Amino acid sequence: MIELQNVYKEYNNKDVKIEALKDINIKVEKGDIFGVIGFSGAGKSTLIRMVNALEKPSSGKVVVDGQDISDLTTKQLRGVRKQIGMVFQHFNLLNSKTVFDNVAISLKLNNLPRKQIQERVNELLKIVGLENKAQNYPDELSGGQKQRVGIARALATNPLILLCDEATSALDPQTTESILQLLKRINKEYNLTILIITHEMHVIKEICNRVAVMEKGEVIEQGTVLDVFGNPQEPTTINFVRTVINDKVPESVLGTVKRENQSRIFKLKFIGEKAKKPLISAISKQFDVGVNILFASVNELQGITLGKLTLEIEGAAKAIEQAYQFMLVQGVMVKEVYENDNYE
Ligand SMILES: Nc1ncnc2c1ncn2[C@@H]1O[C@H](COP(=O)(O)OP(=O)(O)OP(=O)(O)O)[C@@H](O)[C@H]1O
Ligand SMILES: [Mg+2]
Secondary structure: OEEEEEEEEEEEEOOEEEEEEEEEEEEEOOOOEEEEEEOOOOOHHHHHHHHOOOOOOOEEEEEEOOEEHHHOOHHHHHHHHHOEEEEOOOOOOOOOOOHHHHHHHHHHHOOOOHHHHHHHHHHHHHHOOOHHHOOOOHHHOOHHHHHHHHHHHHHOOOOOEEEEEOOOOOOOHHHHHHHHHHHHHHHHHHOOEEEEEEOOHHHHHHHOOEEEEEEOOEEEEEEEHHHHHHOOOOHHHHHHHHOOOOOOOOHHHHOOOOOOOOEEEEEEEEEHHHHHOOHHHHHHHHOOEEEEEEEEEEEEEOOEEEEEEEEEEEEOHHHHHHHHHHHHOOOOEEEEEOOOOOOO
């Protein structure tokens, strides 16, 4: 649905060259909720502006719905843009117009008959849960309600793609949650492809099925949310993942670890069905070892369970080794933590 191939973008400001995007390759399939995450200045907004052709790449290709949009005429671009809705961080509503008129803008521009506009706007306001706010003005709405208007407006022309640039960054956590649920519902009900840009990992965790991590103009890691969250590779990705999935053994617990007696420490990762296996009880029943849980967490990503566990196993060296070998063949990921490791 959206493909960026070797996209490179540079800006030249007073002889200073800024490489905003460097060799970007991403593919967003129909029906995806694709998240792009990165720190400020990573190039996220530049990337999204490539997709609705507000900017052209310095080199590389941008393909939207099978069409290379890098070299279209203004008229052709207008057609492509009709397929794309956009939601903004600060809503960008017209304060002098009612909710109804804000949502109706693009329909009026397309010269739709009055009755049709009326029907469509009412339908849209119903979708976003604002049917009783049609005659209110933006100033009379909460942030979450304003963003619902923004979403209704973006959906007015029945786009195939919805672009969201930090759509929830100005909202409190509870409102963020309700907007994310709305986006998820729209994605499912209308098979709408969503490209969402954020610096908050919980947005990705909550609704995306795929994610790309950007740093300094590059995509440093991408894949399914389960793969990237379950097995992050790059330090920036690891830090982002840690903001939503904690895997650090608390200091207070670390203080209780007695390295001098016979014990070894293991970090385990369980994905899917494997997370439900009674592994700890199996180890302590089958081997002559004691098991202390130093850390445990269970998260759900795209309906799949991701469990993390740090265990200290005590006993005779041979028994610990047997328990270790047993864990290795249980289909969970096991990594030993050595004395000088920092438990990360
Ligand atoms: N029109 C422009 N002219 C010159 N430089 C630009 C322009 N737009 C963006 N840049 C530069 O490109 C880089 C990427 O900017 P971009 O806005 O894409 O980052 P971002 O990831 O969206 O950041 P934020 O999270 O703060 O919104 C930055 O260094 C920025 O200064
Ligand atoms: Mg930005």
